[in-house]
Amino acid sequence: MSRIRIDAVLVQAVIAGALSFAHLHDLAEAAGQDGWKAWAYPVSVDLLLVAAWRRMRTTADNRAAWVWFIIALAASLGANVATAGLLDLDNVPAWLRILVAGWPALAFLGGTLLVHSPTAAPTETAPV
Structure with a gap:
């Protein structure tokens, strides 16, 4: 088992993750998701990224x-870019509201397929 070592790269990764998380939340909130739902969006994006990375x-x-x-990276990167001042968060276009509203179904499908897809069968070894 490897130990987590605190270093500059880990600190940078935590900061970058927190910023990305906040951008996803802000975009979801601007697209009409409020309260706990706006906070659930970044969790669903990040968990899909982690599940896909683990599977890879x-x-x-x-x-x-x-x-x-x-797909999850595009959602994360898209939110980061959208909240950089390129999008009027007080007037989110309908197409983006549709994408945000549809994300939970897409993330559920992706996560389910990643978890429940068959993996390569272990090879059998002959008894010694």
Whole structure:
């Protein structure tokens, strides 16, 4: 088991994660999701990223994991860019409200497929 070592890279990663989390929340809130729902969006995006990353690292055939990783990364990156002042958060366009409203179903599908897709069967070894 490896130990977590506090260093500059870990601190940077925590800060970047917190900022990305906040941007996802802000975008969800601006798109009409309020209260706990706005906070659930960044959790669903980040957990899908983690599930896909784990699957990519533990499964030989990881094409599906790459697809879901790219989808979640696009959602995260999109929120970060959208909240950089390029989008009027007081007047979110309908297409973005639709994307935000549809995200839970997409994330549920991705997470379910990543968790319940078959992995490569372990190879049997002959008895010694």
